[in-house]
Amino acid sequence: MRVTVDPVRCEGHGICCLFFGERIDLDDWGYAAVDPAPFDDIRLARKARRAVAACPEGALAIEITAASAAPRRH
Amino acid sequence: MTLAPSTGSAVDQGSVDIAFGGVGEPGTRLLAGPEPGSGAESLIAHQARLGAWPDFEADRRALLDVLDLSGLRGRGGGSFPAAAKMAAAAGRGRPLLVVNASESEPASAKDATLVGLRPHLVLDGARILARAAGAEEVSVVLHRGNRPGLRALSHALSERARAGLDDPEMTVTLGPDRYVSGEASAVVSLLEGGEAKPRFTRRRPAALYGVHGRPTLIYNAETTAHAGLLARFGAQWFRRAGTAERPGSTLVTLAGAAARPGRVLEVMAPVSMGLLLGAAGLDQPPAALLVGGYAGAWLDGATTWDLPFSHEALGHAGASIGCGLLGILPPGACxxxxxxxxxxxxxxxxxxxxxxxxxxxxxxxxxxxxxxxxxxxxxxxxxxxxxxxxxxxxxxxxxxxxxxxxxxxxxxxxxxxxxxxxKGRSCGATGGPIFPVPPTTGGWR
Known part of the structure; x- marks a missing residue:
């Protein structure tokens, strides 16, 4: 899975970065810059879901990638 | 303009008899026909010149086959295979076919030339592609500033209606004169009655999820014009021009320090850039070339001079044909x-x-x-x-x-x-601006 950001909706609140700093960074103007690398770690998946839920604009989504249909426990 | 194609090209043997030509010049395809000064070709002249419809027009399978075999790729900039786009939309409900003639590149003139001088060729292609896709509606999208294009299209549509042609329902939609409003998702938004701004689509291409959720096949005006010819003359004929990777002829617009900026040429074979630029009045390499559009890429003039003008060669050099813009930066310009x-x-x-x-x-x-x-x-x-x-x-x-x-x-x-x-030193450049930049106009509808 991976996180994607809708750049039209993103208003740069920056909350996602607090929840999921492992994959979401803020750019110089405060907008979410998401690392597109897929992950299947259950701990990261939990953080990703929190970040998605916390975005006040509903700009984030979790995308299921072909490589990992469901998160695995390591 | 009759010149031998460069040797060693990937074109079929004995392919085409000219390398490139302008409007009305013999040996061209899209630009063949009357001289540019004679305005839009009438329906009668168009049909007399190109003949009747292919008799398999009603056979959707045959149309899809000929489109697939032709290897036609989109001419709006993306070079996406035309048949693959249609295959993606198949079986998803009532499709809509869109002719995208909203030529946003300020220095490009190929779509305006086609729509303004050969409107029936563009509409024939739209009809053929609509038939192949099973679409009953065609929307032609133009920038509002393209008044000659709107005049030519409106007149062409009335000629077709009067002649009783069995066309799909065809309408013209005008969009704002903005650079990004010709982008596929912006066109979808415009056709839904919204602002012509791109949308974030999360891998939901217009071909699958377009206007009001309908599969929407958006083809550039040059792409549909090609379809209008290849349905008549066949895939083998089509592939005699161009290269194996990107078959068919290609329209280019000369811009910048050309003898006639805005001149549109049809490139039949992968002729060398040097010969092609000769048509712009150049007898030696320019300082640099802006290839593919304003958001395209600069290439060094000297090293590009001997390259063939082809999808492959330009791609290798780090550029893409894009909308076909060839911008010439003269020596001494910055x-x-x-x-x-x-x-x-x-x-x-x-x-x-x-x-x-x-x-x-x-x-x-x-x-x-x-x-x-x-x-x-x-x-x-x-x-x-x-x-x-x-x-x-x-x-x-x-x-x-x-x-x-x-x-x-x-x-x-x-x-x-x-x-x-x-180092804060002057580069010694002289002279005024080379490439035209229009004022940014407000409004997105």
């Missing part, structure tokens, strides 16, 4: 100054929706202007590189990516000028 003007224009054409595009492009434009004026430091240059990489791929559409590509190619091709400008 490539950095030109790039700064283009970047400032493109930054102003952001739809203002995505933070990285709004703030990123504005900052890139400011740094690049400072660089062009000899007021930038090495730290500014490092910031330019960092910012460019930082915004790539982060817009709803590819507009920021296009600007980043332009900037990166400029820093590569004009590297010696960059060093001079960083």
């Amino acid at each position: 490539g950095l100054g030109e790039t700064a003007r283009l970047v400032t224009y493109l930054a102003g054409e952001s739809a203002g929706q995505c933070g990285p595009c709004v703030f990123g492009l504005a900052e890139l434009a400011a740094i690049f202007e400072a660089l062009a004026l000899g007021q930038a430091s090495r730290a500014d240059l490092r910031r330019l590189h960092r910012r460019a990489l930082g915004i790539e791929g982060r817009g709803a559409c590819r507009h920021p990516d296009g600007v980043v590509g332009l900037i990166q190619s400029a820093l590569r091709v004009f590297a010696p000028d960059v060093r001079r400008h960083l």
